Amino acid sequence: MTTSRLAGTELAAQEIAEVETAIARIVASRSALIPEVHQHLVQAGGKRLRPTLTIVSAKALGRCDERAVLLGAMVELTHLASLMHDDIVDNSATRRGTPSVNARWSNGVAVLAADWLIATVTCELIARGEETALAVITGAVRRMCEAELTHLEQRARTWTLSEATYLQIVRDKTGALMAAACELGGLAAEAPVEQLDALRAFGFALGMAFQIQDDLLDLTGDPETLGKPVGTDIAVGQLTLPVLHALENSTDGLLDRLRAAVTVASPDELDLPRLRALVDEAGGLEYAREAAERYVNEALSHLALLPSGPPADALRSLAERALYRDA
């Protein structure tokens, strides 16, 4: 398995191993295809960022037991289900350096295996009396779907998206599940409402920083390190913050060249180095980097409400590293 260790979170290593065990238990099923598909996806690894947030948040509030492990596993399984469906939406052939489920099997298998996972998470949480946790996770899923549909609508409308709408999309699409992951840690620790609010706000801001860094990596990243192709957002007609800002703020001559570089007829025609240079010239890369930094600072400000100590430091380090990651 290629699960990469998140720096600064060694204090969650034991619980993350338990999360892996819980995930393996959950994906057992009488359809032989289900464990096969989920093993493929689980073994492709990933950073396990969301359960790490749950575990470290619970530790920050002074109580991390099997409940935090269960909720961390549930939020990761929900994330894996959303990845399977996202890869259908974006028609992606690779995920974390291995074939995506839709590519390896079919759209049908990816649809049903993810549906099964969501239903299984729901059944498991109800069986354990975790209705509040279920409401937190499902509320996040609902927002993610709304945001992705809004983003799809914008694609169809060819390049009309305000920065405010874009930021709301990112908040719901990436922030909501990270906020849920942090809140679930607080729930597992039976934290008071102000600390739950702080954890949720931390997660939202972290998600914003994380997604904007993702936008930047789609323009400037290395496909090998990322384990997926770059330029895919633009190739499918999806505006991201750097491009959006460049389109909004460039002068006439540059704007024409940018539009021409962005609105290619097919993904194959996309000249990514040229596009990157144009976006950079219009200040888009710098603007997005600054925005990501602002969200990291916002995230850090919410940590002031948590008890200080190694877990709070680990959350701080997770937020700071959202900016400097290359994968």
Next chain:
Amino acid sequence: MTTSRLAGTELAAQEIAEVETAIARIVASRSALIPEVHQHLVQAGGKRLRPTLTIVSAKALGRCDERAVLLGAMVELTHLASLMHDDIVDNSATRRGTPSVNARWSNGVAVLAADWLIATVTCELIARGEETALAVITGAVRRMCEAELTHLEQRARTWTLSEATYLQIVRDKTGALMAAACELGGLAAEAPVEQLDALRAFGFALGMAFQIQDDLLDLTGDPETLGKPVGTDIAVGQLTLPVLHALENSTDGLLDRLRAAVTVASPDELDLPRLRALVDEAGGLEYAREAAERYVNEALSHLALLPSGPPADALRSLAERALYRDA
């Protein structure tokens, strides 16, 4: 709207109208695409069989109030979500005589709009303290996904499916949600456990009869009346009971001709009239009709445990009509 009235269920007409109102309330959302997609699907109509089962079951147990209406709406929304995903799995272009959501918009929209619907049903049921009903619905969804994945696996393995496996698939794929719909009516009426069991068993048997009749209509139905093309199961390589029986029970010469008719290279090459004649010659149509009849009789036997009266008569009539429907 083209919602067709189910014969014998006039006594549920008022509540079904309330179900429609509840459905319209639920699909309001801040993404403009969501109400648009769901209106498209809701207005395509359908028989509203599942909420009718919920309402009539509640009435049969002597208590049908807003709780039964809510649960009926939730089971229908779950059914609509599963239809959107099924149409991706089967690559279907039409549904109830109108374009399917994947055909009218895209696979991505169909994936996300259905995910949103499932999440919304979950949020709504938790908010109302209906955890038991949610567990019933979600347990059914889980079984449906497992069965569909097993069915997909069988397609890939080219024509190796035992009748026992097939019947288990049908039980989970179609029976589970009908059983849930009936059980939810009993829950809303706060029925004792033996009556909940009887309602569930009735729903399972009804679902089996219903699906086998569907299999027959895929071979013998009229596309206009059905609102969808026929021969699609075989065209995608999916064995159904009449074909399965014919393949298992025909003699050498007939078997060769059947296999040749079934294993065409592309859906366009399928000679449905010829296939139908061969299946009929091997006794497949008669065998499936008898099986459907057996399940109807089984369904009726479970009604003995319910108080007699017009609602129980309506359930009986629903089961009997599963056999004689042409759409």
